Amino acid sequence: MFEALDPYILLLTGAGCLIALVVWLPLVLQRLPLSLPIVCIAIGAGLFSLPITNLKPLPTQFPIITERFSEFVVIIALMGAGLKIDRVFGFRRWSIAWRLIAITMPLSIVAITLLAGWWMGLSWTIALLLGSALAPTDPVLAADVQVGPPKSEEEDDVRFGLTAEAGLNDGFAFPFVNLAIVLAVASTNNWFANWFAYNVLWEIIGGTVAGYLIGRLFGWLTFHLPGKSKIARTGDGLIALSATFVSYGVTELLHCYGFLAVFVTALTFRHAHRSHDFNVDMHQLTEQIERVAMMVLLILFGGALVSGLLKPLTSVDLAAAFIVLVVIRPLAGIAGMMGHKAAFVEKMTIAFFGIRGVGSIYYLAFAMNKIDLPNAEHVWAFVGLIILISILMHGLTVTPVMRLLDRTANRASPS
Template identity: 25%
Template sequence: MLLLSFAAVLLAAVLVSALAHRTILSTAALFLLAGFVLGEGTTGVLHLRADSPIVAQLAELALFAVLFTDGMRVGWADLRSAWRLPGRALGWGLPLTLLVTAVLAHVVAGLDWPEALLVGAILAPTDPVFAAALVGNDKVPARLRHLLNVESGVNDGLALPFVVVLLAVAAGSDDLHLVDLGTELAIGLLIGVLVPLVAIALERTRWFAASAAYAPLNGVAIGLLVLALGKATHGNLFLAAFAAGITVATFGPRERAAFEHFGENVAELLKLAALLVFGALISVEFLGEISWTGWVFAVLAIVVARPIALWISFLRSGLSLREQAAAMWFGPKGFASVVYGLLVLESGIAVGDEVFHLVALTIVISILAHSSTDVVIARAFDETREVPAWHGTLRRVRRSVTGSGRRDGRAVPSPHGEPVPGDEPATDRPADPTGDQANAK
């Protein structure tokens, strides 16, 4: 039933994707809402619970794919070429967002400091998928798009060690367990670096070469080998995935280019499937279990934590106020936060259920809020938009009623400094059927 549901929702998402690209509709929100409707707590079509094996397995695989493709977006050359603004967002914005969110979780939600810091680490990463209209719109300033894209591509991996360590602290692990945790992270990092290096070096020899048809599968093979070795050696899979992606992007630009579109599509499919499953875990009863302080925390975590953190991070950065405001708002809590929340639930810590409820509520509100406002904000950056025809009619009506406006026959300028259509003075020239005069700048 899960496969049937996913296929049906995927087809619906494909059919409305063009409309979603132009409006406040969001394919990610569609999968989340579909999961909510089909979940056991609503219609009961999908019988899924947080402890169902498919939930953990799908979440693990999807996050591995997401971190691998995220790492491929941010090779060292990319980071060095334009690091100033993303560096501020990651070096200052990420830890400050973590700390402000933790303070809110402690003061508002009443969590102890270890759990509050854990919530801050889970909710610190961002996801550009839920603000795709902003990141992918060429009318938005390039430096803002680059900032959001690099930041969201890197912060999942940077937040991971904090989540793992703070989860161990919240679980009351002793020094021996912390040493084992460090070993797990080190093994994951080692696998993530060595496997791609060996694979790329082999392809550079005269004995091996990938054909055009198989070139996109090179990245898939590297990722699967990293995943398999990570499981076999008990290395940290997620850190291994992120390190492998960065290594491929840095030392294998040819492999990166061949894998890019194919890999992103695979990661997107897995992410959407996991969002459907996540939505199925949310129900009216689930939301009703959250206290009013939890709802207040979730709202403040979105509208206060990141704006404060980035406001401090971008002081004297040269970004315009509009660009800063857009960057502050578009910090959607994405798929990495979903999986990190599930990791907490599986850990068995005393307040794991409460932490998961807070994280899940924040993610749901964030997805709905950010994915429904990205198109609106992106349009605000489009300086070439035509003023609607009704705008000029309204100005003429208002001018005739109030007697305002110019009396010298010249057009009344719009707020953007251009004549408003419909306010041009009458001339003896014939109408231009091609519209070239109206479009001339």
Template identity: 30%
Template sequence: MIVALITIAVILILYGVVSRPLGARGITSAMVFTAAGVAVGTSALNLVNIHLESIAAQRFCELALVFLLFADATRIDLAGLRRHLAWPRRLLLIGLPLTLFAAFGTGLLVLPGIALTGAFVLSTMVCPTDAALGQRVVSDQAVPARVRQALDVESGLNDGLCVPFFLVAVDLSLARLSTGVTAAVIRNMAEQIGWGLVAGVGTGALAGLLLRAADDRGWIEGQWRQILPLSAALLSYLVALRLGGSGFIAAFTGGMTFGYFSRRHDLRVTTLSEDVGGVLAGATWVGFGALAVGVLLPHVTWQTVVFAVLSLTLVRMVPVAIALLGTGTRLETVAFMGWFGPRGLASIVFALIALDEGVPDRQTLLATVMMTILLSVFLHGLSSAPLVAAYSHWYAGHVAKQPSAAEAKSTAMSRLRRHPAPE
């Protein structure tokens, strides 16, 4: 364990000193950390040895996602967002269920011998998106605010919305579901979403009000403006777990509520949460790369590759296109939003839970999910800079001819996480 931690720390330091020139060339941190993990996880080096069944590894990944979700959500103008939910609502209520069905059908068609329940588990694991892998897309102001907002809010909430379906799928695969599927899904959704909202809204409101009142009176030392939100993110997650709700929903709604009540949305309160989440995410990607050596390669088949490619393209893009029907959205925007649905930390967490539960066909499921994430890390990372440039160029010409275009509609947008590195 000590050797693994030393190795991860060295990788983080080495990336840090060259992060700006790498970012300017479109090379993301996830790409670097995953590749480094592959290198140090080879049988020759074996410097990072992760135990898949470890609950600590699962919690570690979850916390990385929780801190990033909370920081992102804190920057959202909640009052303004309520008036501009048309696209995020369509992506979550129409696009997400269709993606689940499409992934389920694709799994049955492509993967030989997989059971119905196995395909259901797989579909729930590959549906959540991770905006952090396409950070440039949701932070570059050249991309229309409405597009950035829709992708940002979708990725923030779909992790938690997938949790009830994932838990039901796991129970079905283990034949321990005592009620009908519909009743189980409804019950799990009520518990995961309901308690997640209670934990997130309650914690976020309390912490936000306390920060605002104390800050207005000059009672808070500078560093505690950063520590308090970090603690609120952790608290919302832990309370949600204790109540039986989704920690992801709690983190995202907690961040939005915290920002609303504290009236603080900028880097003075979000930097630490984001940086801690980024460090944990970096370590997670190193571990993921190390796991890929021993878990993915021995079990990869052409079927797993085909499923991974389809899940990143048609399985995601067609539902997005259907969800945006009737909105006046141009094909270029539909394709752009459909492509940028990267799979990341949430899928890793779901895969670790499924493995720990001992679901049937777990080797096939794990290899397929890991192949999907691996392709996503590099394909979405490498394509973000050129596609953002191409799309923003098209958008500038399009809105000049049609100022009232659907993409140009004003919307509430979260503050930038970081300004993109200069080209």
């Protein structure tokens, strides 16, 4: 007689299969016009369509888990993104990033807010929340258009711009998410002054300073501690995970933006000894953890899709989603690149690959765990639709577009 299946044994088996896929799938997909996120969603849709699967991983049913798990994936991705940027920080050297943060993202927030408020008929509070959640480029799902590992020299302007944007804009979008929350619960006349002083000035400045100081501390412990106790001597990249958690935890305890702090910590940590091989070890560890966590989340996302996540959608929502991805982001990206010296194909690539993903899930979950929205399922359906279209559209085009970009750059480079 067969005994009932032990959930613990099933979990171990599934985890083993998942880790094998983490290692194997990137090798298989290198030459295919497919991305890892697309495959993960397909796996999730298949698994949760099985008759024996009763769980429906809908974000409305698991709001706290949705917020915390997406939060974890994002902070790991932010550490990885900061560690692999070779370009030394500087206002002029980082001009692409500042353009995308100061011009492209605010334009995207305004445009999406107007689209959701006027055309989709949502309240202006929900419209602003959607604009804030959907404007940032995702640091998790944008791996294929980001720079390569530390010291790999895979860092052209396009890859650098998208990596730096993904690292910074998660922190700078947060004030607008908080603004939507403030508007939903505002009970005093001086709400704007309180929001600007606390959610903009204090949380941005505090997050930046805390991230810098923690990065300096970990950089000293790792590379410059006197004697033989430098952590870099161990070759143990786990210190990057420690820096991630300490930076995020301390900053959040100070009520500042932890996302921003983690990215600043990563940049400062890397700057402590830019040429050291230990940077590669730290990045490899964060990348592996990020990939496992991302695959789990996207498998659950695939399960949510077949569990009815998109049911509340209308034809207006579908049209609005395409406008967000193929009109608003590209036009806002081009506006941000105006005046920047780069080939048109490079500007278009940066403008097009504004990938939406895990960050949007986190922001929406964060806000909805703070305020009550009467049409939460509809809002989740719209965000889920945009993430799905973005993963499909960008995932199917990223390989040929980046190859074309690399070939163009090689032809243009002197022999």
